[in-house]
Amino acid sequence: MVRTKNQLEIYSRELKNIKEHSKAAFVASILKSKREMCPFAIEDPNLANLSYRDFLQYCKGLKSGVLGGSCKYYDRTYADGGWRPSNLAQNIIDRIRRFGPVMPEEVYSLCRSSGLCPYEVTRILAKRANVIIGNYNYVLVETVRNSSLGRAGIHMRDVNCVFDEAHSLPYYASGILSSELSLRSIRRAIREVKRFRLDGLDILRALHSVTISLGKTTYKMYGSDYEHIIPKELLLKEVSTKAGIDVKELPNAIDDFAVLGETVRRMRIKVGSRPVSYLARCASFLSDWVNMDGSGHVRYIRVEENARGRKTIRIGIKCIDPSLATRVINEMRSTILMSGTLWNMDYYIDVLSLNRSRCRSMEIPNPFPPKNRLILVDTAVTTRFEER
Known part of the structure; x- marks a missing residue:
């Protein structure tokens, strides 16, 4: 190997x-x-x-x-x-x-x-x-x-x-066994939902808003390139509250995102575009966020800053136990x-x-x-x- x-x-x-x-x-x-x-x-x-x-x-x-x-x-x-x-x-x-x-x-x-x-x-x-x-x-x-x-x-x-x-x-x-989602991917998923007139806009907007809020807090406390550990439940509760749904409904909504993400892929192919789906990417990440349990993983948020001073926010799940x-x-x-x-x-x-x-x-x-x-x-x- x-x-x-x-x-x-x-x-x-x-x-x-x-x-x-x-x-x-x-x-x-x-x-x-x-x-x-x-x-x-x-x-x-x-x-x-x-x-x-x-x-x-x-x-x-x-x-x-x-x-x-x-x-x-x-x-x-x-x-x-x-x-x-x-x-x-x-x-x-x-x-x-x-x-x-x-x-x-x-x-x-x-x-x-x-x-x-x-x-x-x-x-x-x-x-x-x-x-x-x-x-x-x-x-x-x-x-x-x-x-x-x-x-x-x-x-x-x-x-x-x-x-x-x-x-x-x-x-x-x-x-x-780790996963990461950028604020840019969330924004592109929102554009996909609007462009193809799909459901799920409220949840994506909530995810976008919560990510920015957590990112600003992290940057204020720790600066850039610092992986600030956050509880699994924090993101889920904040997103569900802003989206106006019960947190128990999120897993089903995520499953729906995955199906809609493949719909986006088919629609892109029909118009001759690349078969990418940022909605499917968000669904995959959120599914990992919900389902990856145990002490072998931690969840974090990080603000990155490039040489030009431009910032981007990433939320992630990191495996800390390679033996898995x-x-x-x-x-x-x-x-x-x-x-x-x-x-x-x-x-x-x-x-x-x-x-x-x-x-x-x-x-x-x-x-x-x-x-x-x-x-x-x-x-x-x-x-x-x-x-x-």
């Missing part, structure tokens, strides 16, 4: 080199993201810069037909609308298996020319693969794990897994966490909730002589996002 696209490509090339030099017979499935392997996303300008969240909803809607059509690539990949690969898909998969490890670009080209979904073909291939390469999400995110590895009949108890750059696991695992995502590691047959910057074994065992009785550590000396090291510092550049 890798963290970035560049790392995925490095390991993909290494597998090809192993195959060419050793002549070993093995099958590899290299799982890039759905968007990176989708012919529509690559060819349609309206989908090119779509957020991954919006793309997944678009893909889901296209496959199910709720967006007014169907996905021709997906339909040709499976037989009779089921989970069994079509004859054409099976022929392509057999060709890939005979070739040995192939780069994702080669799989894409082969599938695209045959009218098949490259992502689904790669996922089917995983069932027969000896080696699978993908990003952390394929293991750490339960829904992704079930839809990819689970559907391929792969059980965690049979998996030997390697996490590259494992020093980033705690931060990454927390990030995938990483406990699955204990289910695997074996796992290697490797990195050049792992610093304390006990820290990772505790934070990731690993089974201590199964853990062993090994430190390998740096093979490069210190005299070969050259360190250059350019003080004229910075990694600060606002100044890039």
Whole structure:
């Protein structure tokens, strides 16, 4: 498992080199993201810069037909609308298996020319693969794990897994279970409701007003870039009061938002616009706000200020317990966490909730002589996002 696209490509090339030099017979499935392997996303300008969240909803809607059509690539990949690969898909998969490890670009080209979904073909291939390469999400995110590895009949108890750059696991695992909503997204959701004449304007206006009020208080007390912790109930009570509804009615209203959000997506597609829905984004965030319970999450509000002094407000849910995502590691047959910057074994065992009785550590000396090291510092550049 890798963290970035560049790392995925490095390991993909290494597998090809192993195959060419050793002549070993093995099958590899290299799982890039759905968007990176989708012919529509690559060819349609309206989908090119779509957020991954919006793309997944678009893909889901296209496959199910709720967006007014169907996905021709997906339909040709499976037989009779089921989970069994079509004859054409099976022929392509057999060709890939005979070739040995192939780069994702080669799989894409082969599938695209045959009218098949490259992502689904790669996922089917995983069932027969000896080696699978993908990003952390394929293991750490339960829904992704079930839809990819689970559907391929792969059980965690049979998996030997390697996490590259494992020093980033705690931060990454927390990030995938966290969520944030900006004031700008709320404003755009309000514009969507007005434009398409949908219900829910009172609640969105209340959310907008409460967010501004809490943001002003936070900025006055703590300044910018400070995550001020707020109770879950505070936002819900303030929004329901301003909207003139009972707080118990909010969950149903949020569910209605989700449905209306997909309506917005369909309407945008009809007029040739990008299939984004800020209303659906607000619904998703509010659903997380209501349903994410326990001590593993905190809720906050933060005011950001850029170099020009312009301010924006964000409300968020932050996961402070990475083990909510990483406990699955204990289910695997074996796992290697490797990195050049792992610093304390006990820290990772505790934070990731690993089974201590199964853990062993090994430190390998740096093979490069210190005299070969050259360190250059350019003080004229910075990694600060606002100044890039």
